[in-house]
Amino acid sequence: MGSGGHRVLVGGFSHELNSFVPGLSTAEVLARAGATVIGDEMFGTASGEALERHAVADVAREAGVTLIPTIHMFGRVGPVIADDAYGPIRARILAGVREHRDELSGVMLCLHGAMATQSIDDTEGDILGAVREIVGPDLPVVATFDMHAHGTAAMARAANALVGYRTCPHTDYYQTGQRAMRLLVRAMDGDIRPVVSFRKVRMTASSEHHDTNHGPMVEVEAEARRLEGEPGVLDVAVFATQPWMDVPDIGWSVAVTTDGAPAIGQAVADALGRFIWERRERFRVVKTPVREALAAARASTAFPVVLADSADTTTGGGNGDGNLLLKELLLDERDDSAVLVLTDPGAVDRCFEAGVGADVTLQVGGSLTPQYFSPVTLSGSVITLADGRYQTELPITPTDVRRIAVVERGGLRVVLTAEKAPQLDESIYHRAGVWPRHARIIQVKSAGGFRAAYDPFAAAIIYIDTIGPADSDLTRLPFQRITRPLWPFDPDLDEPWEAAGGPGPAGPGAGA
Ligand SMILES: [Zn+2]
Incomplete structure (x- = not known):
């Protein structure tokens, strides 16, 4: 089947919470700090920008897919987002989904994965869940993320693919958008039936060693790419997490997108989760006075x-x-x-x-x-x-x-x-x-x-x-809401997640 005639709704937002910065990210703060774009502006490349959404537009053009733009808020990093700043962005995206529901072949959200509002700890899980509710279980929904995403089970449940950056320093915004949109096109064409398997690891580490060119992350990325070669695996995303978010369930996670093979996906997510966990001491940061x-x-x-x-x-x-x-x-x-x-x-x-x-x-x-x-x-x-x-x-x-x-x-x-x-x-x-x-x-x-x-x-x-x-040194910060046990706050923790049979993760594909 060809891609002709597919219509894809595109929207998103990008912000990283740091809970230890006083204040509130109001609509005015976001407007000044960021670069929110609305409608067709989302795909403009006049300034040489090459973000995820620009790649989405380029792949759509090649594949003959029509895009329906909504809004993309790019708000950088700061204190928690005001509820009344998030509300209108969410509403605008969802209004587009509702209005075009009957003509849509897919939804693409360009997210970041580490945004929280005064009352919502997981805005990306919230928006993906709301989109899924409107479009029903069968329409492909794909989202892109920063490597510092706070990956959650809610995101994994709601989306058909969670695609993340593979470089830190991040230089692959465009390639990430490209991979995500190509997956979506294949899903809309009926060539694949993507599903996400997910694993949360009970560890968190500061950003210094998230660097994919030096240190322990080099091996983690290589292992992720190796596992991507397993049969049925379409994409492996490692989410190292923005470490300064004081929200429950913070920590590294792995999202594996497979072609309708959640058991394989879960095995791969678990293997990579354990691979990361075994290297945790190498993610400690030693600094010079x-x-x-x-x-x-x-x-x-x-x-x-x-x-x-x-x-x-x-x-x-x-x-x-x-x-x-x-x-x-x-x-x-x-x-x-x-x-x-x-x-x-x-x-x-x-x-x-x-x-x-x-x-x-x-x-x-x-x-x-x-x-x-x-x-x-x-x-x-x-x-x-x-x-x-x-x-x-x-x-x-x-x-x-x-x-x-x-x-x-x-x-x-x-x-x-x-x-x-x-x-x-x-x-x-x-x-x-x-x-x-x-x-x-x-x-x-x-x-x-x-x-x-x-x-x-x-x-x-x-x-x-x-x-x-x-x-x-995350243990020096006044975290109050994180779920314990969590390494390095609990340095003697010896298992990366709760053992099977406990109240922990559910079965394959459940987005544990
Ligand atoms: Zn990042």
């Missing part, structure tokens, strides 16, 4: 040295106002060649009042996350004032940090932003007129995503042992 890291960077003869302040990861929910490295740099009067980015709306305002060329003395850092950080005094000259709208490179997407000021003290350049800036690439530095590759020391606030951009030119990368809402 700030002073020691700075001494090593200063002593290095090769440059630049990247100091990763991963506890304040701005793409992991941190506000970017952590100033522990800046404090350490300022303790010393030496003329370090160093570049840093810090979120501080008040300090930005004062730089704008003072003007370019003015000498300023500012209190910087700690204004947004005072439970972790306190301000430090920075004296220097304002060398740049800039508008905060620009495009990030990874992914290519519009960003708005409102206003940017750069304060220079000797060889030190501190980029101050009014809103937190993603730091997976050099774009915020470039927007500020600062060229990190020329500095000897670069601060990045990222737990690993930055390595796609920085690995190629960094002489060394050192993870500094700071505190913050994206702390890599």
Whole structure:
């Protein structure tokens, strides 16, 4: 059968909860932080974007499938989403499904998998379940996810395929959308009957070692691809989880999509779940004290040295106002060649009042996350004032940090932003007129995503042992709602899931 005449409804949302960041992600916050697109805008590629939804459009075009766009909210990372911000997005997608129900051959949702609202811990399970209720049991429903998805049984039950990123740093948005849409086309053509088998593993780990180019994740990804070669298996997704979500049932999971073979799928999901569990100690993150890291960077003869302040990861929910490295740099009067980015709306305002060329003395850092950080005094000259709208490179997407000021003290350049800036690439530095590759020391606030951009030119990368809402020692964070036992909170836990026969997972394909 050909694909001609198929009609597919497309929608989605993308946001990651960090429960340790104060505040609420309101509709206004999401509008400013993200890039919500409605209707045909969802498939536009004028800015060179290559996200999941753009791949969906390209595959649809090749296959002669007509797409019915609804809305895609791209909201990055932050505190819990306001119920009244999620409601209209959900309603818009579901209204489209209801309106077109009789003509649809399939539904494609581009999700992220780690969003929660004030009253819903699993928004992706919620939307997939609601879609399934409208379309009935037989219509193919496929969804894409970030590798940091908080995979749940509800998602697995409701969808015919859960397809996830295979790279961290994430560079395969487009390929993920492509794989998902190709699966959906095959399902609509009747070539396959995809079904998801699912396994939750009782472990969680900070993002540093989710890196698919270094460390234990290399083997996990390779094993996932090997298992994908098993007969009947269509796709294997590893969800490492956004680790800073304080919701029940958090932890790694594996979703295996098979061609109508849930028993095989469950066996594969279990095998990979156990493979990950057996490597859990290797996912522990060991970091270097700030002073020691700075001494090593200063002593290095090769440059630049990247100091990763991963506890304040701005793409992991941190506000970017952590100033522990800046404090350490300022303790010393030496003329370090160093570049840093810090979120501080008040300090930005004062730089704008003072003007370019003015000498300023500012209190910087700690204004947004005072439970972790306190301000430090920075004296220097304002060398740049800039508008905060620009495009990030990874992914290519519009960003708005409102206003940017750069304060220079000797060889030190501190980029101050009014809103937190993603730091997976050099774009915020470039927007500020600062060229990190020329500095000897670069601060990045990222737990690993930055390595796609920085690995190629960094002489060394050192993870500094700071505190913050994206702390890599998860046991230091005030989790309250997670389901125990859970490794590493329960370090002696010796089974990756509750043994069969207990009140735990149900049978194959049940989305345990
Ligand atoms: Zn991610």
